[in-house]
Amino acid sequence: MKSGILALLVVGVVLFGLGAGTWAYFDDTESSTGNYITADILNLKVSHDNSTWYDGTDVPSSIDFGMVYPGWSGSDNVYVMNEGGLPGEVYLYLNYSLDENINPESETNGGQTLADVIYVKIYYNDALVWEGYLKDWTYDDPGNMLDLGPLNGGKTGKITVEASIDYNDAGNDIQGDKLIFDVHLYLKQVQE
Amino acid sequence: MRSALFAFFLVGIVVLAVGYGTWAYFSDIEVSAGDYVTADTLDLVLTDHTSDANAQWGYFYIAPGRVPGVNGGYSGGDRAIHIFNNGTYPNTTVEIWFTFECYEDNDGNYTNGLQPGPESDTLQTNESAYLMLNEITLNTMEYTDSQAVRLIYDKKLTSSGYDYLAPELKSEFSPGQEITLADLARMKFVGLPGPEPLYGTLDTSSSQYLDEPNTQLSLDGPEGKMLNSSQNYWQGDVCIMTVHVRLVQSEP
Numbered sequence: 001m002k003s004g005i006l007a008l009l010v011v012g013v014v015l016f017g018l019g020a021g022t023w024a025y026f027d028d029t030e031s032s033t034g035n036y037i038t039a040d041i042l043n044l045k046v047s048h049d050n051s052t053w054y055d056g057t058d059v060p061s062s063i064d065f066g067m068v069y070p071g072w073s074g075s076d077n078v079y080v081m082n083e084g085g086l087p088g089e090v091y092l093y094l095n096y097s098l099d100e101n102i103n104p105e106s107e108t109n110g111g112q113t114l115a116d117v118i119y120v121k122i123y124y125n126d127a128l129v130w131e132g133y134l135k136d137w138t139y140d141d142p143g144n145m146l147d148l149g150p151l152n153g154g155k156t157g158k159i160t161v162e163a164s165i166d167y168n169d170a171g172n173d174i175q176g177d178k179l180i181f182d183v184h185l186y187l188k189q190v191q192e
Numbered sequence: 193m194r195s196a197l198f199a200f201f202l203v204g205i206v207v208l209a210v211g212y213g214t215w216a217y218f219s220d221i222e223v224s225a226g227d228y229v230t231a232d233t234l235d236l237v238l239t240d241h242t243s244d245a246n247a248q249w250g251y252f253y254i255a256p257g258r259v260p261g262v263n264g265g266y267s268g269g270d271r272a273i274h275i276f277n278n279g280t281y282p283n284t285t286v287e288i289w290f291t292f293e294c295y296e297d298n299d300g301n302y303t304n305g306l307q308p309g310p311e312s313d314t315l316q317t318n319e320s321a322y323l324m325l326n327e328i329t330l331n332t333m334e335y336t337d338s339q340a341v342r343l344i345y346d347k348k349l350t351s352s353g354y355d356y357l358a359p360e361l362k363s364e365f366s367p368g369q370e371i372t373l374a375d376l377a378r379m380k381f382v383g384l385p386g387p388e389p390l391y392g393t394l395d396t397s398s399s400q401y402l403d404e405p406n407t408q409l410s411l412d413g414p415e416g417k418m419l420n421s422s423q424n425y426w427q428g429d430v431c432i433m434t435v436h437v438r439l440v441q442s443e444p
């Protein structure tokens with residue numbers, strides 16, 4: 001008798017507990033998933049030959065004009081690629097330093113340097129964007145860059161550097177001098 | 193609770209007492225069978241312009257300043273999921289909330305695998321992928337039943353949207369506030385009018401239901417905010433949005 005009452009009591013408590021949890025109201029939940037939001041990319045790549053592309057800050061040096069002299073001229077190309085689907089604008093800044101390097105007996109010391117006599121022309125996709133003597137170059141830090149032009153997503157562009165030394169401009173002062181320069185290329189997204 | 197326990201206790205005693213009393217002599221019992229008590233039902237069904245509501249929204253290759261094209265159903269169709277009550281209970285409300293899962297990727301194309309990158313991505317972790325949610329606004333979200341209710345409009349929480357926010361969240365938002373996807377992940381809309389019951393007649397392959405729903409949730413116009421600083425940390429990353437819809441019985 002005692003155990004029967006106890007059993008009923010336990011059943012009552014259990015039923016009461018279940019009711020409190022699940023009998024509050026009806027509801028049903030469904031979901032819509034697999035909805036994607038993805039981001040585009042804007043990544044600049046650089047090439048010497050429009051074939052092998054480098055990514056990052058360790059692009060090997062490619063512009064080497066060799067030995068120069070009065071009456072010399074040369075040119076070289078660098079290619080840029082906008083990997084991604086966003087329109088961009090290419091900028092360039094360049095730092096250079098002068099090294100006396102070797103001083104042959106014939107070198108004079110009149111104050112003229114290689115930067116005074118090298119005349120540079122920079123083209124972007126064959127359009128001239130800057131020309132002048134290297135000594136007049138001012139685009140030398142990230143806050144002051146030369147705007148080369150647009151580079152749309154998935155496209156490549158060609159930067160051509162032409163340099164020359166006029167036969168009549170340069171004298172023995174520049175003999176043995178060496179110019180070392182770092183070229184920085186920057187791609188910035190433009191608003192569509 | 194105490195009185196309920198006592199009631200069960202009493203019922204036990206009475207049943208036992210009756211048992212002892214009636215088994216002492218002959219008796220006869222008649223039964224009236226076939227008397228039914230059936231419960232109403234709530235049966236929530238979601239569709240888009242196909243018979244299920246998954247993969248309805250695809251906003252691909254978003255970027256600072258860019259509003260990607262409409263990719264309802266990825267290739268076509270509308271920008272909404274359709275909400276049906278295929279049950280029998282008529283007096284219901286709807287609750288809606290959103291969750292996101294984000295992953296690092298190098299090209300914003302989840303179909304070719306998830307790889308870290310590209311080189312210009314300054315934070316190449318899954319954690320950084322969630323940062324894109326802070327920098328993407330949502331232009332419009334609308335809930336339509338017998339009439340359309342704009343919950344978000346012109347990238348801002350509307351007064352109606354604020355009214356339908358869960359009470360415990362109201363202190364975190366205000367009408368007119370710009371809404372990003374990160375905000376959306378913290379929101380829950382409750383008390384929206386529920387769809388009429390269809391009593392099990394819903395045919396999810398019927399164009400009548402797929403194309404002419406009475407109740408639907410639409411959203412559109414995610415746009416990458418363009419800040420004055422680099423946002424490279426979410427380049428190429430991928431987020432999956434899940435929209436949760438709950439149909440709740442109202443109090444009779």
